[in-house]
Amino acid sequence: MSNQSTARTFGYIRVSTVAQSLDRQTDALTAAGIDPKDMFSDKISGARESRPGLDDLLSRVRSGDSITVVSLDRLGRSALHVMQTIADLEERGINVVSLKDGENLTGPTGKMMRGLMALVAEWEKDMNAERVAEARAARAARAKKGEQVAGRPRTATAPDTVKKIKKMKERGLSVADIVAQTGASRASVYRALAS
Template sequence: MPTSSSARTYGYVRVSTRRQTIDQQLDVLTAAGVPADNIYGDVISGAKWERDGLATLRKMLRPGDTLVVVALDRLGRSLSEMVKLLEWIVAEGIELRSLREGVDLTTPTGRMLAGIFASLAEYERALILERAEAARDAAQARGRQTGRPKSMTPEQVEKARALLAADWSRVRVAKELGVSRASLYREIPAD
């Protein structure tokens, strides 16, 4: 598709957690010629598809525009969702450049490679989840706490039961024990 003179270049960056930083991705995209004002991003897992930055970017993109990402896995990790996004990009006449993989979606080879890399990203994500589950199972088998620690000790639960039996309100019990009402409801569901 011919690129019009009003075509713009946009970038998208994503990190999975707030402990990570998008700085490296921003540097790479600006070095590749993407205007800093045209870079959108999210701090959210690639497995999540409700992303504000990506949604805003999709509204900005027009036929002939170019979307640049550092790597395809920045767009997402689910193969089915990646395929939908890539199909949308192609249908809208948007050019996609992935710098790490050297993918150019304007060619059949580029579209094929994008699908392969998306499959590999999904596979890698599945392996990470599988390893995490195996580590949790091993820890549980050894009697170790896994996941988030309980917010109330057994002593606090016992005291809460006694206070509730004495007709204290849940708000008052939670305040007395220094826990949230949600924690109290989680440990002692309402009848």
Template sequence: MKIAYARVSTDKQELHRQLDALEKVGYDKLIQEKFTGTQKKRAGLDTLFNSVRSGDTVIIESISRLGRKTLDILSTVEELKEQGVEVVSLKENLDTSTPTGQAMFQMMAVIAQLERDLTVQRVNEGLASAKARGVKLGRPTMDKQKVKDALGLYDSGRYSVKDIIRITGISQGSLYRKIKEREYKQLLSDIKDRVKETED
């Protein structure tokens, strides 16, 4: 099944341009939404993931319709592919079912890593500069065992975030950050494995 997905960032924007492009190539089902790409909870994407089945193809007018950050887009495409779903982006002429599309997807992973590395570099340079000026820096070092325990409770699926915070003493921000870091590392590892399999 071909599933078209359209999104705009605000209620004031219209979907006409995207819908026109999608109608030209044709689709079996249309999912549309008006939400900002920075929102974590997006009804349209939830509907999309609940609607797709292995063998389906998701068609979008532009890859930016899946999010504003490269890592978010990469994560969404990877999650769809894990379900056996391919992605076609009309503007970028990207089709993840083709060798060229797969190569472009892998390049996105490299760009996402570069963005993260540059961010870390800028933060480290800022910290070094502040330290040189005698500014006291840093938050208390997180207890590695607490982090491990918190992630274990989270993975069990039997505890709410509020319960995990109360039991372990780890902050909500730290918990979410560690979960995101773990997902990111796993995603990059999976991509590297796929690249290696392709080379072999």
């Protein structure tokens, strides 16, 4: 039996939070002729490395099969990751179809577009890595000068910090002022005042 006669069309849908509904994407894939039993889904951020629904789908698809999505961004956590996923699937003989206008990646034009998108995604990744490195260097330089470095607020558990917070409150400072002056979190300030 040839791949053509046994080829299957699957659907993949993803939303970023459990509070969001899969209904819109499910309806779009159903309208495109995908059987709901052949749809795989995740309610998880695209930034997460592991997506159980997509992982399950990728383990089931075979050469000649197709995966349909509402939009290509559902397939990955970044433009580069989406392009890598599509390239891996194409290498396995699996076609990716997007219902979103302008996202047809089949044929020679699609191949050229994938190449351009991969270049842009690689550039985006390099620029992001450069920005992260610059931000780390700037934080390290500020820390050396003894400046407060942005990040998670400090907790106020040391006895001297608790005393300082209580004295500030006795002087009439608001919790917001104490937070601003000490760098402690609002919750820590309330805990210190209650102790």
